[in-house]
Amino acid sequence: xxxxxxxxxxxxxxxxxxxxxxxxxxxxxxxxxxxxxxxxxxxxxxxxxxxxxxxxxxxxxxxxxxxxxxxxxxxxxxxxxxxxxxxxxxxxxxxxxxxxxxxxxxxxxxxxxxxxxxxxxxxxxxxxxxxxxxxxxxxxxxxxxxxxxxxxxxxxxxxxxxxxxxxxxxxxxxxxxxxxxxxxxxxxxxxxxxxxxxxxxxxxxx
Numbered sequence: 001x002x003x004x005x006x007x008x009x010x011x012x013x014x015x016x017x018x019x020x021x022x023x024x025x026x027x028x029x030x031x032x033x034x035x036x037x038x039x040x041x042x043x044x045x046x047x048x049x050x051x052x053x054x055x056x057x058x059x060x061x062x063x064x065x066x067x068x069x070x071x072x073x074x075x076x077x078x079x080x081x082x083x084x085x086x087x088x089x090x091x092x093x094x095x096x097x098x099x100x101x102x103x104x105x106x107x108x109x110x111x112x113x114x115x116x117x118x119x120x121x122x123x124x125x126x127x128x129x130x131x132x133x134x135x136x137x138x139x140x141x142x143x144x145x146x147x148x149x150x151x152x153x154x155x156x157x158x159x160x161x162x163x164x165x166x167x168x169x170x171x172x173x174x175x176x177x178x179x180x181x182x183x184x185x186x187x188x189x190x191x192x193x194x195x196x197x198x199x200x201x202x203x204x205x206x
Contacts, residue, residue: 033060085136098148098197099201102144102197107189119136120167
């Protein structure tokens with residue numbers, strides 16, 4: 001009788017085979033594939049022309065999975081271009097170092113984070129992308145300008161001027177890829193741009 005029990009013995013589950021053991025990793029991988037495909041598709045086609053079906057095809061998944069994770073195209077777009085610039089705390093810096101710190105930080109961000117480049121591509125040709133880019137700079141750059149600018153009433157104008165330098169650099173170096181802009185070493189960019197950004201933020205009004 002004891003021997004007959006062998007065919008009813010349950011094989012112990014293999015390590016990691018329990019409920020949900022691989023689900024978080026699979027979920028993260030799927031989300032990552034969707035967001036990567038979405039950024040590329042939004043950048044190439046713009047918000048209006050990009051479709052959930054095309055993004056799902058690029059990601060190698062069923063369109064229903066995109067809807068499951070992000071609900072609709074608007075939700076997907078918001079997730080695809082969400083970015084925290086993690087700007088330095090300028091209040092902890094000597095006032096004369098703010099420009100250099102900002103340019104150095106932004107350059108490192110552009111070099112390492114393709115999300116911001118994709119957002120710039122979309123924002124240059126699409127109202128939804130432009131609005132999202134405006135929100136990023138309004139919510140994250142304006143507070144920095146407020147802490148560095150000597151005149152509170154000039155904060156919006158000075159932040160806009162700083163943005164013109166930083167976005168102009170990104171457009172020429174990472175989107176248009178103008179050879180002479182691409183060829184500049186990071187330290188050269190900082191040396192050229194930091195004094196201008198510093199002046200925009202802290203110099204007396206002309």
